[in-house]
Amino acid sequence: MFAIVKIAGKQFKVEKDQTLYVPNIKGNAGDKVEFGEVILADANGNLSFADAVSVKVQAEILDHVKGDKVIAYKQKRRKGFRKKLGHRTHYTKIRISNIA
Structure with a gap:
């Protein structure tokens, strides 16, 4: 049995006992x-x-984790402008316990 569910604005195909990373959800581990x-x-x-x-x-x-680092590099040629930006997206690790 599977379901397609909308979590934090994104759609996920989930099955029982599946572990997945979803955009940040409020709540503590457990x-x-x-x-x-x-x-x-x-x-x-x-x-x-x-x-x-x-x-x-x-x-x-299960846990709150951060994703991989994403680098955004900006440069304008012949101007001497270079800027390196980066961020890590916050995710929540969840386990599907039941589809009722």
Whole structure:
């Protein structure tokens, strides 16, 4: 069984006991969260859309982590202008515990 769920504005295909990194979610490690915005659900080959059935996805927050460093380098030729910027995006590591 899988579901396509919208988490923090992005769509993810999730299955039970799957671990994934999603954009930052408020909460501490060990907290339970529930996502009610399910777009599509599959139960043994039967597809159902969000309008037809109410499906909830339950997950547990495992950790808050940072992604890889992204470098943005700006330069203007013949002007002596160089600027190096970087950032690391914050993610939340979650484990899908149940699709009900």
